[in-house]
Amino acid sequence: MTNSRTRVAAMKAAVWAACLVPLVWSVWRFVRGEASVDPVEEWLHRSGKTAVIILVASLAVTPLRRLTGWNTAQKFRRLLGLFAFFYAALHLGVYLYFDQGLAWSFILEDVTERPFIVSGTVAFLLLVPLAVTSTRGWIKRLGKNWVRLHRVVYVAMAAALLHYTWGQKADIRDPLIVGAIVAVLFGVRLSYWARKRAKR
Ligand code: HEM
Structure with missing residues (x-):
């Protein structure tokens, strides 16, 4: 029991460390004067990509658990979701303050007018209630509705992918790869939902 708790704590520490790498790396490059000629663009791109990658990792948790039976994976879902939200908020903060100068x-x-920004805003606004209701108190309070609400993460992911794709100048290979991974994860979940319904 103690052994497995220690193992989970060590794994959580590793997830924290991994999720903080992009932030520490950006600060390190900035402090050492190694950031690119346009540090705002660098921060925007890194925070946006990191948010997407961690969001995909959070979506991978349940399919991974179902396919492998490794239930401990579930313990990292909330942490990953909150880190995805943290980077999305950082991304928005950089855009509002440094890119737009709060104009x-x-x-x-x-x-309201640029579809690329509209889709990013939709993704962000959808992530807000998910982050707010990620606490134990909200899980208890919302009961089954919590699960329903948190399915919205797939809509947020789709909006983020649209934003990612529209934001590319020409080469859309990266968002397409991420989109394919999300489609597979969604497919796995759908097949489980379908099987569960058929059993009922
Ligand atoms: C109000 C919300 C948002 C605004 C205003 C916004 C704004 C921006 C801007 C200005 C860029 C840079 C475009 C460029 O220089 O070519 C960008 C890129 C990006 N954003 Fe957002 N964004 C928002 C929300 C999000 C969210 C919620 C995510 C992910 C969950 C996200 C992921 C990305 C990605 C992946 C990129 C492209 C990075 C790259 O090409 O390297 N954004 N966003």
């Missing part, structure tokens, strides 16, 4: 009229125009 609200320009921001409002961007957020």
